[in-house]
Structures are given as structure tokens and as C-alpha cells.
Amino acid sequence: MAYEEPVTDYDHIVENCTCAFCGCNCDDLDYLIKNGHVVAVRHACRLGASKIMEDMDQRLMVPMIRGASGELEEVDWETALNKAAELIAGAVRPVFYGWSETSIETMKQGIALGEEVGAVLDNQATICHGPSLQAVQNAGYPVMTLGEVKNRADMCVYTGSNAMNSHPRHMARYTTFPRGYFRQRGRFDRTIVTMDPKYSDTAKMSDIWVGFEQNGDYEFYNAIRAVLKGKELKKDVIAGIPKEDIYELVEAMKNVEFGALFFGLGLTHTLSKQRNIDIAIQMVQDLNKFAKWVLMPMRGHFNVNGFNIFMAYEMGFPFGVDFARGYPRYMLGETNTIDLLTREEPDVFMVIAADPGAHFPGGANKHLVNIPVIQIDIHWGPSTELADVVLPGSFVGVEVGGTSYRMDGVPIFMKKAIDKPETCRDDEWIVRELKERVFKIKAEQAKVASK
Numbered sequence: 072m073a074y075e076e077p078v079t080d081y082d083h084i085v086e087n088c089t090c091a092f093c094g095c096n097c098d099d100l101d102y103l104i105k106n107g108h109v110v111a112v113r114h115a116c117r118l119g120a121s122k123i124m125e126d127m128d129q130r131l132m133v134p135m136i137r138g139a140s141g142e143l144e145e146v147d148w149e150t151a152l153n154k155a156a157e158l159i160a161g162a163v164r165p166v167f168y169g170w171s172e173t174s175i176e177t178m179k180q181g182i183a184l185g186e187e188v189g190a191v192l193d194n195q196a197t198i199c200h201g202p203s204l205q206a207v208q209n210a211g212y213p214v215m216t217l218g219e220v221k222n223r224a225d226m227c228v229y230t231g232s233n234a235m236n237s238h239p240r241h242m243a244r245y246t247t248f249p250r251g252y253f254r255q256r257g258r259f260d261r262t263i264v265t266m267d268p269k270y271s272d273t274a275k276m277s278d279i280w281v282g283f284e285q286n287g288d289y290e291f292y293n294a295i296r297a298v299l300k301g302k303e304l305k306k307d308v309i310a311g312i313p314k315e316d317i318y319e320l321v322e323a324m325k326n327v328e329f330g331a332l333f334f335g336l337g338l339t340h341t342l343s344k345q346r347n348i349d350i351a352i353q354m355v356q357d358l359n360k361f362a363k364w365v366l367m368p369m370r371g372h373f374n375v376n377g378f379n380i381f382m383a384y385e386m387g388f389p390f391g392v393d394f395a396r397g398y399p400r401y402m403l404g405e406t407n408t409i410d411l412l413t414r415e416e417p418d419v420f421m422v423i424a425a426d427p428g429a430h431f432p433g434g435a436n437k438h439l440v441n442i443p444v445i446q447i448d449i450h451w452g453p454s455t456e457l458a459d460v461v462l463p464g465s466f467v468g469v470e471v472g473g474t475s476y477r478m479d480g481v482p483i484f485m486k487k488a489i490d491k492p493e494t495c496r497d498d499e500w501i502v503r504e505l506k507e508r509v510f511k512i513k514a515e516q517a518k519v520a521s522k
């Protein structure tokens with residue numbers, strides 16, 4: 072990689088900003104500002120820096136509506152908001168999806184709107200750590216904060232997670248390298264284990280790599296649990312791992328002072344899905360008979376956890392919440408976005424701060440082609456190609472402040488560093504405007520109906 076000169080040409084620095092990319096929510100970033108733009112970021116990883124310093128090429132700048140020609144055409148805010156409000160107010164089965172890359176303040180407006188129109192509100196957990204949330208409901212949640220891991224953990228396990236690529240500063244800030252109160256020698260005081268079929272970049276940074284077979288998760292954790300309970304393993308090789316290695320690993324896990332297990336999509340997306348997490352949770356509970364052990368899902372987007380926490384706080388359920396009957400219902404497999412789209416139920420789809428066009432299976436996107444789609448986002452992406460109304464939002468943590476929840480549930484206020492483009496609006500403002508317009512349409516409809 073070519074050496075890049077440090078940026079020295081800037082007007083001022085805004086310190087202690089928070090990265091709006093992954094669930095680490097790094098809140099130690101400094102933005103270097105020149106002429107109202109972020110020209111460099113200190114302390115961020117490459118993922119975070121590339122998002123914060125995005126070039127404006129693909130920025131959604133103006134509201135648009137798809138015209139008779141089939142092309143998106145520029146309109147004023149009034150026209151776009153009215154069109155979106157009409158679509159939402161006239162819908163029978165609206166779905167509001169996304170939310171994980173915007174603020175809690177925006178979600179608050181969205182929940183009120185969803186409740187009014189009987190929508191389904193769902194976030195990216197539905198295609199990500201939803202199985203983990205199910206497992207937590209099944210088996211419990213022996214969780215911790217990342218600060219506890221930094222100060223106490225002498226063994227950290229990454230399973231089904233490649234933190235070096237997905238959460239690049241996780242090892243540096245919390246698990247591997249930092250010196251903690253009881254771990255003064257940092258890296259030398261910790262054993263790092265990666266359990267993953269692939270010899271990933273995280274495995275390369277670890278002391279131990281356990282390369283169990285793909286889809287072998289359930290069998291592998293079952294074997295660990297059996298050994299923890301004092302049983303003999305009957306097979307010589309389990310999920311591709313010789314039984315002697317499993318005995319040795321269990322012995323090491325029993326003899327730590329504080330163990331932390333982080334799991335990712337390797338568990339949630341492979342065969343058995345939430346059952347993989349069930350058994351991982353039970354394994355951690357069993358380990359607590361010998362040593363202190365905790366676990367945590369490696370939540371993806373910077374505020375995916377925020378939606379689940381806020382939704383559960385407000386409505387009692389974390390995601391896939393259906394207000395169709397006027398009160399919240401939660402039925403996994405029924406009220407989740409992919410299931411609804413595959414069954415071709417929704418008649419209006421609002422996507423905010425997410426890109427289903429890029430990340431949903433084709434079968435689900437097929438239905439999005441046939442129904443009106445309202446997009447609130449900052450970038451042109453595959454979902455814009457599906458959208459009928461486009462409302463350009465603002466970049467939380469750079470252009471607008473807002474609250475987010477880190478992967479461990481610690482709330483962080485993300486401050487504003489620069490002004491947003493004049494033609495864009497805050498996400499919170501957009502959703503509030505939609506809510507007020509929809510409420511007005513509904514009130515008028517009720518007045519007419521009562522005559």
C-alpha cells in the first residue's frame with residue numbers, strides 16, 4: 072500500500088465524534104474539517120473513514136418521484152412528502168423496514184406513524200441477528216459490556232465472526248490489544264481463540280484456531296457441553312475436530328478468569344440458525360460453573376441494536392412488530408419483512424437507512440418491483456432503482472446528531488460535525504413530516520366517514 076501523506080490542510084478539528092458504520096460505534100474519532108467538508112478522519116478504520124469521507128458522487132440530493140416515463144424525476148419537498156403520505160395513508164398492509172443506520176429519535180417518529188396506520192415495523196435484524204434475539208428469548212442472555220471485556224477478559228473467543236474484516240477495531244479497542252485494569256499487559260494477558268471453518272484474518276490474529284466444519288456448529292458446541300458435563304465423547308472426530316482437541320479446548324476454557332465469546336453470522340446464517348445460538352448460550356451458562364463467562368452477538372450496523380432495544384422498550388418486542396390490529400404483535404416467520412414480501416402481502420413499502428435492493432433475496436425483491444416503494448436514504452443504491460418516491464436524508468453522526476446503541480447496549484450520542492447539504496433534510500424531520508401529513512389525511516377520512 073502506497074504511503075499517504077497525512078492531511079495538514081484543514082480549518083478545524085471536531086473531536087470525539089462517533090463512527091456511523093459498525094456495531095463498535097467507535098466514539099474516539101476526530102474529523103478534520105475544511106470548507107464545511109470532512110477531509111480526513113483520525114482513529115477510524117478504513118471502513119469507517121471511507122463512509123465518513125464519502126465523496127458526493129452517489130449522494131441523493133433532491134426529492135424524486137418516478138414519473139409516467141418510468142424515470143425518477145426531481146420534485147420539491149412538498150410534492151414528494153405529500154405523495155409519500157398519500158401512499159402510506161392509503162395502504163392496507165404497509166411495511167416500514169430499515170432503521171439500523173439512523174437515530175433513535177427518527178425511530179420514535181416511525182413507531183408513532185406505524186402504530187397509526189397499522190404497519191409492520193422491522194429492521195435489519197430480520198436478515199442478520201434475528202436468530203440471536205430468538206435464542207435470547209429461548210435461553211437467556213449472559214451478556215456484559217465491552218468495557219468489562221477490556222478490563223477483565225483473559226480469554227476472548229470469536230465464533231462464526233471475522234471481526235478483523237467486519238468490525239476492524241473490535242480487537243484493538245476491546246478484546247485483544249488494549250491494556251485493561253486487570254489486564255495491564257494487554258495482548259500478553261489474553262488468549263484469543265477463533266472458531267470458524269475458514270482461516271480468516273481474525274484467525275490469523277488468534278492464538279488458537281478451531282476450524283470446525285461448515286454447518287458443524289451445533290454438533291461442535293454440543294460436544295463441548297457434553298465434556299463440560301463430564302461425559303465421554305463417543306466419536307473420535309466431531310464436526311471435523313479430533314476429540315482430543317475438544318478436551319484440551321474445554322480444559323482451557325474452564326481455567327480462565329473471565330471468558331468472553333463473540334459470535335457472528337457464521338452462527339445465525341448456517342443450518343440450525345437460532346438453535347446454534349441457543350446451544351452457544353447454554354454452553355456459556357455451563358462454563359459459568361467453572362469460570363466467569365459471558366457472550367455477545369457481533370451486531371452489524373451502528374444502530375441495529377438500538378432499534379431492537381428501543382422497539383422492545385416501547386412495544387415489548389424487538390423486531391418484526393405488526394400493528395395491523397391496532398396493538399403490537401410479534402410472530403417470527405409471519406411478521407418479518409422477508410416472509411411478508413415472499414407471500415406478496417405488503418402493498419406499500421417504506422425503506423429507511425437500508426438497502427434491500429442489494430441485500431434481500433431475489434424472491435423478496437420481486438414483490439418490491441410490483442408495489443410502491445418510498446426510500447429515505449443518503450445514497451443512490453439498488454433500492455433507489457426500485458423506489459417510486461425518494462426522500463434524501465442526512466448522515467447521522469456527521470451532519471446531524473442522534474442517539475445510537477452500541478452492540479453491548481451502551482447508548483451513545485453521536486454529535487453533528489458539519490452542515491448537511493441544503494436540499495437534504497434530517498431523517499427525523501422527514502419521518503415526523505410524513506407522520507403529521509398522514510395523521511391529517513386520516514383525520515379528514517374519519518370526518519368524511521362520520522357524516
Ligand code: SF4
Pocket residue numbers: 090091092093094095096097114115116117118119120238239240241
Ligand atoms: S470499527 Fe466500526 S465503528 Fe469503529 S471506526 Fe471501524 S467501522 Fe467505524
